[in-house]
Amino acid sequence: MIGKLKEKLKNRKFLLKFLLAVIALIALIAASVYTVFIKPTLSEDRYIYKEEQVQRGDLILGIMESGNVTLDESSIDYTLELEDEDEDEDEDDSDDEDDDEEETIKYLEIEDVYAVSGQHIEEGEALFKLTEKSVEAVSKRLNTLYTEAQIALSEAETEYKIELLTAKGTYDTSMLEADRAESTYSSSQSRTQESVNILSADIKVLEADIAYAQEQLADEDLWESLDDAQTEYTQALNIYEDTDAHNATAYASNYADYKNAKEQLDTIQGQIDELNQTIEDSEKSIAKKQKDIAAAQSGLEVEGLTNKSAYDNAVAGGELAEDIYSYTVNSLEEAVASAQADMDEAQQNLEDFQSFVGDDGIIYADGSGVVTSVSYEAGDDLINTGAILSYVEEDAYAVTIDVSEEDVSAIAVGDRVDIVMNAYPDEVYEGTVESITTTATSDYASTISYPVTIKIEGDISLLFGGMTADVTFVTDSVSDVLYISKKAVQEIDGKSYVYMKGAAGNRKLTEVETGFSDGTNVEIISGLSEEDVVYIESKVSASDEELTESETMEQESSGDGNEQEMSGDGSMPDGGDFSGGEDMQNGGSFPDNGGDMPDMGGGFPGN
Secondary structure, three states, rough: OOOHHHHHHHHHHHHHHHHHHHHHHHHHHHHHHHHHHHHHHHHHHEEEEEEEEEEEEEEEEEEEEEEEEEEEEEEEOOOOOOOOOOOOHHHHHOHHHHHHHHHHHHEEEEEEEOOOOOOOOOOHHHEEEEEEHHHHHHHHHHHHHHHHHHHHHHHHHHHHHHHHHHHHHHHHHHHHHHHHHHHHHHHHHHHHHHHHHHHHHHHHHHHHHHHHHHHHHHOOOHHHHHHHHHHHHHHHHHHHHOOOOOOOOHHHHHHHHHHHHHHHHHHHEEEEEEEHHHHHHHHHHHHHHHHHHHHHHHHHHHHHHHHHHHHHHHHHHHHHHHHHHHHHHHHHHHHHHHHHHHHHHHHHHHHHHHHHOOOEEEEEEOOOOOEEEEEEOOOOOEEEEEEEEEEEEEEEEEEEEEEEEEHHOOOOOEEEEEEEOOOOOOOOOOEEEEEOOOOHHHHOOOOOOOEEEEOOOOOOOOOOOOOOEEEEEEEEEEEEEEEEHHHHHHEEEOOOEEEEEEOOOOOEEEEEEEEOOOOOOEEEOOOOOOOOEEEEEEEEOOOOOOOOOHHHHHHHHHHHHEEEEOOOOEOOOOOOOOOOOOOHHHOOOOOOOOOOOOOOOOOOOOO
């Protein structure tokens, strides 16, 4: 009994150990299966594919900025600067009371104002009327100032002439001494130099004679003619000596030949002797003249040192006199120029005044528009310069925007731009760059920008001041081209591909040639046709378990065929795959991969 009981206990322990071993093995297998098969599938990325149709149209690359529509403001300006000068009242004690009253009027006074803010005015319409007394008083004052300026200019010119003559006399006296010293020095130098030049010229002539004689003596023809003459002479002499004296005819003939041959020989020999003598005489003359030149130059050096010292002293005094004269002339010219400027200013003020007040003391509008502000009332004096009335011209709409320093260099006055109003998003207005302000909007801002004003053109009847406008500066563009979103284009081994929708609704990798891009879309030069459908890929990580409700709904709505989902192993939800097939290019294989799917993380290549 006890033995059986022990045996049963042993069997139970064995069974328990066996069960524990089995459970541990099952747990190990489960962990391995989870690690190897289940966990990777949980971390796989998923891809959403959205369909897009190939479009035809224009692509525009440019700079876009926003601004507000404004009206160009014009103004009637008062530009006269009338200084309030202190006057000595004692000088006018003899004047009557009316004159005293006019003298106290220093500025133009407004008698009536005919315009108010908001009023529509036409060009040539009366705006202000000035008091007759103020017009007369200011006119008298400006005429007086102009007359005084003319007198001051005349006095300055007279003083200039008198002082200039005095300064010129002093200058001429100082320069005369310098001229004398210079004349003495130059005369001495010139005389000696002239002698040297004559001797040098004679040497050149003699050298030319020697060269000519040597050239003649080097002439082979001369020596050949000498040899010929010598031969003829010898032959004639021999014939003559051998002739029978009793044969008178032969004797006379041979004697004549002998005499001719001798004269010919003597002539040639005389030429040679003369050439040699020329060379000898010329060489002697050159040596003598070179000694004369050396002596002259030695004397010139000694005499030059003496004269140079006197000349330098005189020139120094002349330069000082010249500096004094130049300073005097400049001072006088500045005085005359200042007086001339004062007179010109007085004349301009008088002309501006006459133009401003006209013949009747009424100020008229120089354009048409709506008055925005009136700066003066009846009874006010025009003391300060500036606008006395402002108005906006009708149909003069503009947009002012701030352009960054990186983009402003691509813009120039006169450039055409496209303008879209937020109020009319489907209407494109044309505009022209009217001005570019070269001063930055702020010296302390992190981004430097420059104000650019664009004038709106065309029909602007629907526009109002303050409207928001988007301005596009076109820098490049293409017209009537096929294009798709840049997100649909994949780069594989340096080539461009898209996933195009096949006839059966499947996707096939298609090589395309791309061109111009506006940053969002890209031109398709070849590989696709208008109305072809391509896919835009978006990756969704499986680890992002908390999808928003809108994302979930978007994925559920993909059942209409516009969006499809593919897991990381490349399989299609409908059981298809992308492992080649008749719809694939390059013989059913992916490019440069031997027919295999490129290693792109388990899906289509990402953006």
